[in-house]
Amino acid sequence: MRRHRNVKIVATLGPASCDYEMIRALHEAGADVFRLNMSHGSHDEITERHAIIRQIEKDVGSSICILADLQGPKLRVGVFASDEGEMLEEGASFRMDLDAAPGDATRVQLPHPEIFEALEPGATLLVNDGKIRMKVDDCSESHANCTVIAGGVISNRKGVNVPDVLLPLAALSEKDRKDLEFVCELGVDWLALSFVQRAEDVLEASELTNGRAAILSKIEKPAAVNNFDSILAVSDGIMVARGDLGVELPVQNVPPIQKRLVRKCRRAAKPVIVATQMMESMIDSPMPTRAEVSDVATAIYEGADAVMLSAESAAGSYPIEAVSTMNNVACEVEQDPTYTQIIEASRETKGATVADGIVSAAREIAETTNIKAICCFSQSGTTAALVARERPRVPIIVMTSMVGTARRLTLTWGTNCVVTDPIGRFKQAVVASAHAATELGYADTTDQIVVTAGLPFNVPGSTNILRVAPCDERLIFNTDPE
Numbered sequence: 001m002r003r004h005r006n007v008k009i010v011a012t013l014g015p016a017s018c019d020y021e022m023i024r025a026l027h028e029a030g031a032d033v034f035r036l037n038m039s040h041g042s043h044d045e046i047t048e049r050h051a052i053i054r055q056i057e058k059d060v061g062s063s064i065c066i067l068a069d070l071q072g073p074k075l076r077v078g079v080f081a082s083d084e085g086e087m088l089e090e091g092a093s094f095r096m097d098l099d100a101a102p103g104d105a106t107r108v109q110l111p112h113p114e115i116f117e118a119l120e121p122g123a124t125l126l127v128n129d130g131k132i133r134m135k136v137d138d139c140s141e142s143h144a145n146c147t148v149i150a151g152g153v154i155s156n157r158k159g160v161n162v163p164d165v166l167l168p169l170a171a172l173s174e175k176d177r178k179d180l181e182f183v184c185e186l187g188v189d190w191l192a193l194s195f196v197q198r199a200e201d202v203l204e205a206s207e208l209t210n211g212r213a214a215i216l217s218k219i220e221k222p223a224a225v226n227n228f229d230s231i232l233a234v235s236d237g238i239m240v241a242r243g244d245l246g247v248e249l250p251v252q253n254v255p256p257i258q259k260r261l262v263r264k265c266r267r268a269a270k271p272v273i274v275a276t277q278m279m280e281s282m283i284d285s286p287m288p289t290r291a292e293v294s295d296v297a298t299a300i301y302e303g304a305d306a307v308m309l310s311a312e313s314a315a316g317s318y319p320i321e322a323v324s325t326m327n328n329v330a331c332e333v334e335q336d337p338t339y340t341q342i343i344e345a346s347r348e349t350k351g352a353t354v355a356d357g358i359v360s361a362a363r364e365i366a367e368t369t370n371i372k373a374i375c376c377f378s379q380s381g382t383t384a385a386l387v388a389r390e391r392p393r394v395p396i397i398v399m400t401s402m403v404g405t406a407r408r409l410t411l412t413w414g415t416n417c418v419v420t421d422p423i424g425r426f427k428q429a430v431v432a433s434a435h436a437a438t439e440l441g442y443a444d445t446t447d448q449i450v451v452t453a454g455l456p457f458n459v460p461g462s463t464n465i466l467r468v469a470p471c472d473e474r475l476i477f478n479t480d481p482e
Helices: 020-029 043-060 113-118 174-186 199-209 222-226 228-234 242-248 251-267 290-302 319-334 337-345 354-368 382-389 403-409 426-439 473-479
Strands: 008-013 033-037 065-069 086-088 093-097 107-109 124-127 132-139 143-150 152-154 190-193 214-219 237-241 272-275 306-309 371-377 396-400 415-419 448-454 463-470
Touching: 008 319, 020 033, 020 043, 020 319, 033 043, 043 065, 043 174, 065 403, 113 143, 124 143, 174 190, 174 199, 190 199, 199 214, 199 228, 214 222, 214 228, 222 228, 222 242, 228 251, 237 242, 237 251, 242 251, 242 272, 251 272, 251 290, 290 306, 290 319, 290 337, 306 319, 354 371, 354 382, 354 448, 354 463, 371 382, 371 426, 382 396, 382 448, 382 463, 396 403, 396 426, 403 415, 426 448, 426 463, 426 473, 463 473
Parallel strands: 008 033, 008 306, 033 065, 065 190, 093 107, 190 214, 214 237, 237 272, 272 306, 371 396, 371 448, 396 415
Antiparallel strands: 086 152, 093 143, 124 132, 132 143, 448 463
16 A cells, blocks of 8 residues: 555554454554554453454555554552542642552552662652652652642552652563563564663563564653663664653653654664654544644654554544544645755765665665665665665665565655565566566656665675666566676
8 A cells, every 4th residue: 555655654553443444444544553552452352453453454465564562560659548539739748658558648658669769869759640749858668758849639549750760670560571472472563662761671672572573662761861872772663752751851851852862763774653642632623733733743854754643543533533634744744845855954874884885875866867766675674774764755665575574664764565575686676676666656667766685685684786777677687687
């Protein structure tokens, strides 16, 4: 299914989008990647949605990417004697401790000894998505006495954030480990890892997945921002999870962080998703706000690989309209000459390897001559990612014999993936590329394309050849070398 845009759309599935008809409608409206949120839904429900996606993929004949998003550790207060909770006034004293007794207006249980071990006087505790803010006055390994800085109602099992402390908690809870094994055996393409604080969190997940899925690190904590370079180095991709990030950091810090992270991901040729609250008003409204449209457009102008819908498509009243609106915004932005100027001005091509040089040359040739598409053969996906990093003005057609590679690359900017039979000779590669370009409608038999490949074939990371080729197969057979 040909898209008339390069940025990809991620749609979260949920109660509002759980049957064949709706999921297919979302795909046809523009969803390239479907997110399975492991925080919601049983394994049986996840299995059913996964099967539906794969059936739709078969029915429409295009690769569809599946992203499983792990829940991560959840830090919550205990329960209160009153089901309504308690009102905490600004300036009041409040204690958190390990005592399981029901809470009141002066204290409540915080059943996470790891937090008390890491806390220091002056640290901040946030409750209920930051609506309540407390400052730690004194603490021990079993309690923290706090002063309420911003008050509100605190009630049973509200979430707790500790923004300025590196917590001695693994990114994978026991539930996450079970979910990880389940979705890897099920067959997902990407695994989103929550609660990442350091590179070691990603390495632990990578060891458990053992190559069965690519790892997408969610940047949602200040520690992850501080350690971003090392986290990016060991991750296959990144999600800028602005919801939690905006709770733990001042909201004005989030836009510049988003811009920096997107550019670093592009420089590293690793896909990046901008996520959370992109069109939240569309949960209840068929139209987004103008500010939400601008937010989506900003992420696209920055060069993000994908933009994501969460509750809008999972639980909202207008999931198809949300995807369609995001698709329309993307198409409009990418037709703007300013978009091309911004994307090209931010290009930072590295030339450390032969493959870097090949893809840079392919982009330059395509943009300075009448080339209709860049076709790259990529088994591992590395070469395709390098071509996408260039953000060329012409379409990128990725040829691969690996179904998993085609699905995984569906998350990457500008890629149009075609699953081919294994290729043994370069002439076969050129013919297959010409056929794909004409079949997909990117070129006709009077046009030319650029073909990149690696010799010997089917060896990951061996890209070392570039060819400008005609789309007329008769000319290929008459002129191309073996």
